[in-house]
Amino acid sequence: MRPYALAFGAGNIPTPDRIFTAEELLKYDGRDPDTPVYIGFNGFVYDVSAGRQFYGPGGGYAFFAGKDATRAYITGNFAEDLVPNVDGLRENQLKELKTWQDFYDSHADYFRVGNMDYKILESDTKPESEEAAADNAEGEPEMSTKETKPKSEL
Numbered sequence: 001m002r003p004y005a006l007a008f009g010a011g012n013i014p015t016p017d018r019i020f021t022a023e024e025l026l027k028y029d030g031r032d033p034d035t036p037v038y039i040g041f042n043g044f045v046y047d048v049s050a051g052r053q054f055y056g057p058g059g060g061y062a063f064f065a066g067k068d069a070t071r072a073y074i075t076g077n078f079a080e081d082l083v084p085n086v087d088g089l090r091e092n093q094l095k096e097l098k099t100w101q102d103f104y105d106s107h108a109d110y111f112r113v114g115n116m117d118y119k120i121l122e123s124d125t126k127p128e129s130e131e132a133a134a135d136n137a138e139g140e141p142e143m144s145t146k147e148t149k150p151k152s153e154l
């Protein structure tokens with residue numbers, strides 16, 4: 001069982017091997033001025049220290065720091081959706097997420113520093129997450145045929 005759905009794949013951006021747990025990522029929430037600010041997005045971890053004014057304490061987007069809040073980038077629910085789980089989002093919403101990933105990947109002063117641990121779990125079983133997202137958009141009969149669905153999944 002996978003803990004989270006990933007929206008899409010890595011692209012051709014090299015990503016350092018470092019693996020972060022959610023707990024570890026929290027250390028980079030910007031509260032310590034001597035520690036870089038990291039965010040998780042779609043299972044990748046980015047150094048966004050150059051945007052400390054947005055992501056650091058008092059910044060308009062401080063809630064994104066130190067966690068993977070991919071879902072909230074779509075829903076705008078910065079109270080309840082600061083989680084990486086993108087289950088149930090529509091194809092056009094996943095495309096919008098891709099635009100955010102492109103934003104972080106192409107930003108001159110932000111860079112990838114590693115991967116979230118659940119991303120590795122996912123890629124162990126499903127290396128082609130783009131295809132998984134595309135399949136899902138086509139009607140996902142898979143879910144309705146399941147006998148039980150863990151409550152934690154949505």
Ligand code: HEM
Pocket residue numbers: 048051054060061072073074075076
């Ligand atoms: C789902 C809704 C939204 C999300 C996920 C979002 C996300 C973000 C993120 C991540 C940044 C930082 C970009 C960086 O690293 O340079 C940013 C910046 C910014 N956003 Fe949003 N945003 C949303 C809605 C809005 C809305 C509705 C407004 C205006 C009414 C807005 C105004 C701004 C402004 C002005 C900045 C530039 C930073 C600043 O000067 O404080 N955003 N946004």
